[in-house]
Amino acid sequence: MVAADDGARTRALLQVQRARRWVAPRLRSMRAPLRVVLERGYERRLVTSVDPARAPRHVAVILDGNRRWAREAGFEPRSGHQAGADKVLELTEWCEQVGVEVVTLWMLSTDNLTRPAAELGPLLAIIEDTVDRLARDGRWRVHPVGALDLLPASTRGALEDAAKQTASHTGLHINVAVGYGGRREIADAVRSLLAEHAARGTSLEELVEVLDVEHIAEHLYTAGQPDPDLVIRTSGEQRLSGFLLWQSAHSEFYFCEAYWPDFRRVDFLRALRSYAERERRYGG
Incomplete structure (x- = not known):
């Protein structure tokens, strides 16, 4: 039994x-x-x-975490950069859907230009392809933001071609920040301002008498555009790293833990909700 x-x-x-x-x-x-x-x-x-009336006009994004995403997934850095590039196309659609007028995408800093050639070359090729895809969409205006003279001829040419090709487009305005550094931008703005007044015959003493912040703002890479209302950084890092130093004086900031390739529409909408719930003081 x-x-x-x-x-x-x-x-x-x-x-x-x-x-x-x-x-x-x-x-x-x-x-x-x-x-x-x-x-x-x-x-x-x-x-x-999200109240459309409180949506930001200009959203700036620090696309951070591509390499860490690739490393943790067991991929080469190139795979992370490509995944991040594909996410850029998604973000532009999300921005358009909620009525954002300007988006600035920090794709490559001046510091990034010192990376090993084995990584930098594929990254620049991915950026060139991404810029071309944005331009070929037919709706958006692409505007290069950065020290183009520091870039290889092929990358500089891709950015300039995209700007010419989309100059008459009236949709979402996309600032592509490549070879960008906030300190370099301010130095370039001052240099451009001095050169302009020198060409007019303005003496240094005369310029000192009239110089104000608006004169410098008129020579920034983003001259004529609204300053960013909301700056988003992915990957969990909580610093600007020199991004839009001048323009972000009164911006709101949102830091997201997700690496850039993992950034979802839900994360974007959370950032917009957080922004809409804040009372902007503009330094007051």
Whole structure:
């Protein structure tokens, strides 16, 4: 009798194990679609919670975390940069959907230009391709922001071609910050201002008498554009690293833990909601 009971118990345990082996993978496969459904529902709630009247006109984004994303996933840096480039195309769509007028994308800093050629070359090629894709969309205006003289001829040419090709477009204005550094921008603005007044015959003493902040602002890479209302940085880093030093004096900041390739529409909408809930004081 004991042997019979043991046999029945063994058969029952085997049946349970077989059931688990059958059910477990099916439960796992159900989780992803369920997560997508829940995320979409959350997105819809976020969209309705953001007041269009309080949406930022100009959003600036520090696209940070491509290399760390690639390293943690076991990929080469190039894969991270490509994933980040694909995310840029998604972000521009999201900006257009909520009525953002200007978006500034920091793709490459002046410091990044010192990276090893084995990494920098593929990164520049990805940037050139991304800029071309933005220009070929046919809706958006692409404006290079940075020290173009520091860039290789092919990258500089791609940026200049995109600017010419989209100069008459009236959709989303996309500032592509490549070879950009905030200190370099201010130095370039002052240099341009001095050269302009020297050409007019203005003496240094005369310039000192009339110089104010607006004169410098007129010579920035983003001259004529509204300053950024909201600056977003991904990857969890909480610093500007010299990004839009002059223009961000009164900007609101939002720091997101996600690496740039993992940045979702939900994260973007959360940033907009956070911005809309703030009372901007403009230094007052």
